[in-house]
Amino acid sequence: MAKNIGDVVRAALENTVGGYVRTEPMLKASDDVETVHKARVAIRKLRSHLKTFEPVLEPVWARTLRERLRRLQDVLAPVRDGDVFAARIAELAKTLPSADAACAHEVVLALRERVRNQHAALHDALREDWYAPLVDDAIEAAHAPHLRSDEAARDAMHAILKRVYKKLRKAVKRAADTPSDRELHRIRIKTKHLRYAVEAFACTCGRAARRYARRVEALQMALGDLHDGAVAANRLRELAASPQARFASGELAVLVRGDATCPQWRRLWHDVERKKHRFW
Numbered sequence: 001m002a003k004n005i006g007d008v009v010r011a012a013l014e015n016t017v018g019g020y021v022r023t024e025p026m027l028k029a030s031d032d033v034e035t036v037h038k039a040r041v042a043i044r045k046l047r048s049h050l051k052t053f054e055p056v057l058e059p060v061w062a063r064t065l066r067e068r069l070r071r072l073q074d075v076l077a078p079v080r081d082g083d084v085f086a087a088r089i090a091e092l093a094k095t096l097p098s099a100d101a102a103c104a105h106e107v108v109l110a111l112r113e114r115v116r117n118q119h120a121a122l123h124d125a126l127r128e129d130w131y132a133p134l135v136d137d138a139i140e141a142a143h144a145p146h147l148r149s150d151e152a153a154r155d156a157m158h159a160i161l162k163r164v165y166k167k168l169r170k171a172v173k174r175a176a177d178t179p180s181d182r183e184l185h186r187i188r189i190k191t192k193h194l195r196y197a198v199e200a201f202a203c204t205c206g207r208a209a210r211r212y213a214r215r216v217e218a219l220q221m222a223l224g225d226l227h228d229g230a231v232a233a234n235r236l237r238e239l240a241a242s243p244q245a246r247f248a249s250g251e252l253a254v255l256v257r258g259d260a261t262c263p264q265w266r267r268l269w270h271d272v273e274r275k276k277h278r279f280w
Contacts, residue, residue, distance in 0.1 A: 005156035006147050009053050012200040013142040016046040021139065028126055031119045033083040040076040043069055046138065048196040052164055056156055058146040065141055068134055075125040079118045086111035153204045161280045164190075164197045172269055181227070184265075188223035191272075195220055201280075208279035215277060219268040226265065 020042035026035040050057070050066040089111060093104035125131065149156070168190040175183040195216040202209040271277065 003153060004150045005053075005056050005153050005160075006145070006150040008153050008157075008200060008204060009049075009056065009145050009147065010142065011203050012049045012053070013046065013145055016042050016049060017138050017142040020046070021135070024135075028123070031116075033080060036076055036079045036083075036122070040073065040080050043073045043076060044192075045196050047073065048193050049200060052160060052193065052197040052200065053145075055160060055163070056147060056149040056151075058148050061146040065137060068130075069138070071130065072125075072134060075122050079115065079122050082111065082115040082118050086115055153201075157201050157204060158280050161194075161197055161201070161278075164194050165278070168194050169273065172273075184223055184226050188220060188227055191216060191220045191223060194272075205279055212272075212277055212279055215268075215272050219265065219272050222265040222268055 020039055023035050023039040023042065026032055027039050047066050047069050050062045050069075054062050086108060089104075090108045093101055093108055096104055168187070171183075171187045171190050175187060179187070195213055198209050198213045198216060202213070
């Protein structure tokens with residue numbers, strides 16, 4: 001059980017950095033998409049933790065490392081997203097009428113070629129001069145984070161989680177009755193941030209934190225489905241292809257957007273915002 005906030009910070013950073021380091025050998029040597037996914041999640045969590053714990057960290061140090069990690073996140077994200085997207089479109093293409101399915105095959109081939117190029121770009125990035133020092137600094141940060149406060153974990157937890165939660169609540173309240181894709185995306189990001197913050201305090205609050213994290217994760221997943229559908233539809237519309245393939249892309253865009261309807265996200269949000277569920 002973590003007693004001081006420094007224990008919580010170190011545990012959160014060590015878990016995420018360790019998760020990334022374990023992916024490194026395969027990340028450099030293969031095109032395994034699941035490895036890319038694990039690496040991406042680890043870096044995303046690490047950046048989120050540096051933001052969550054900024055009130056107890058040296059702010060310049062935390063912000064600088066977080067911005068440097070953005071570069072790595074930006075080369076990991078397209079590979080995983082592109083592969084999942086290509087696989088999803090390949091499955092949806094099978095549901096089209098036979099004539100259109102043949103045209104959709106051109107779309108799938110173009111998407112898979114894009115994934116191969118993204119893998120190549122990732123391997124090139126991992127050989128660039130900025131990469132190795134960044135990983136070394138992330139490992140050092142996990143072992144010795146630059147703390148400006150090491151108060152009792154429970155005392156710090158209230159202020160930290162309240163801060164993260166209020167940002168999410170503000171984004172939800174600002175959204176229209178029928179939110180735009182941009183508004184839903186913003187809510188999704190802040191939901192993910194809250195989930196990672198809550199999970200970091202599981203070492204202090206145990207079962208209560210894990211229960212609440214599951215509620216937040218349910219909201220995140222619902223919003224993720226909506227976001228994936230919107231992004232997929234836009235990508236299909238922008239894809240350069242023959243006129244026949246572009247027609248098939250339009251059909252697929254309708255299917256993928258329809259596949260992402262999720263009206264229950266507000267119900268899941270109300271579950272997250274209920275005071276009796278918030279353990280801090």
